[in-house]
Amino acid sequence: MKRSIPVAVVSGILTVMGARGLAAQSVPSGAGSPASSGHEPPPREIKAVGELKLHDFAAKWMMQQDDLPEVGHYAAANAGLSPPSPSRPRVVLMGDSITYHWTAEDLPTPPWMEVVNRGVVGQNTSQMLLRFEDDVVALKPAAVVILGGANDLRVYVGDPAAAEAGVLARIERNVAAMADIANANGVKVVICAITPFGADHRGLQRDPATLRAANAWLKTFAASRHYPFADYYGVLADASGDMPASLSKDGLHPTAEGHHRMWSQLQAALEQLKLR
Numbered sequence: 001m002k003r004s005i006p007v008a009v010v011s012g013i014l015t016v017m018g019a020r021g022l023a024a025q026s027v028p029s030g031a032g033s034p035a036s037s038g039h040e041p042p043p044r045e046i047k048a049v050g051e052l053k054l055h056d057f058a059a060k061w062m063m064q065q066d067d068l069p070e071v072g073h074y075a076a077a078n079a080g081l082s083p084p085s086p087s088r089p090r091v092v093l094m095g096d097s098i099t100y101h102w103t104a105e106d107l108p109t110p111p112w113m114e115v116v117n118r119g120v121v122g123q124n125t126s127q128m129l130l131r132f133e134d135d136v137v138a139l140k141p142a143a144v145v146i147l148g149g150a151n152d153l154r155v156y157v158g159d160p161a162a163a164e165a166g167v168l169a170r171i172e173r174n175v176a177a178m179a180d181i182a183n184a185n186g187v188k189v190v191i192c193a194i195t196p197f198g199a200d201h202r203g204l205q206r207d208p209a210t211l212r213a214a215n216a217w218l219k220t221f222a223a224s225r226h227y228p229f230a231d232y233y234g235v236l237a238d239a240s241g242d243m244p245a246s247l248s249k250d251g252l253h254p255t256a257e258g259h260h261r262m263w264s265q266l267q268a269a270l271e272q273l274k275l276r
Contacts (some may be wrong), residue, residue, distance in 0.1 A: 081139060090113075090142055091115050092136045094118050095147040098119065104117075116139060126152075129177050132182075137185050137187065146178055146190065147230075150194055150195065152170050153167055160201070194232070228270070230265040
């Protein structure tokens with residue numbers, strides 16, 4: 001049974017994790033080292049909780065208590081899937097809530113293709129990577145569509161713009177790792193641009209410049225690997241680079257019209273894969 005972590009506990013842990021520099025202090029290099037050894041050991045950090053930094057302790061404790069990447073979210077659904085038919089190639093949509101809320105009614109896939117939605121609400125690319133084997137590779141698809149990064153962009157503590165370097169590094173290594181796993185298993189890849197968000201940047205806790213930089217990298221990465229690129233940002237963003245209110249009720253999730261525009265990009269990308 002899945003164990004739930006109390007909200008107050010998670011809040012406290014995240015607060016601690018956001019307090020940089022609190023977890024460790026340095027010990028002078030000579031302290032506690034044998035005087036006659038002739039080799040000074042490197043400075044040793046004093047751990048705040050046993051032999052762990054508070055950051056490490058919080059992360060490992062949370063992983064122990066719960067299925068943070070939600071590997072089990074689709075476990076029953078995956079077990080119930082029949083093997084893919086050679087005449088009807090399977091395509092897995094890997095993503096977050098943008099993918100999760102893209103219902104079959106707004107995804108007019110052709111009858112010769114089987115589409116399996118494996119979006120999980122609220123996920124960042126680190127979580128997506130951790131469940132990639134279970135929710136993509138194990139399903140033996142012909143192709144995977146990777147759409148992630150919207151939640152990596154969300155910054156919970158501090159100025160979102162100041163977190164740009166870390167956000168980009170995380171998106172880049174995780175998307176590249178997912179693509180590498182797909183390649184190693186003979187799964188074709190489609191890379192997607194991150195969808196825009198509404199004009200209330202502060203309220204949404206996301207930085208538009210970081211979004212643009214992430215999408216520029218995703219497009220370049222796709223080209224370098226000869227992957228089709230579905231430019232969702234290009235068909236959704238207004239002249240200011242924001243998600244218009246007419247295409248999203250909350251500034252993040254596309255409406256049916258938004259999904260219609262996204263499908264035009266995805267359809268073209270899938271056609272490039274020549275799955276049939």
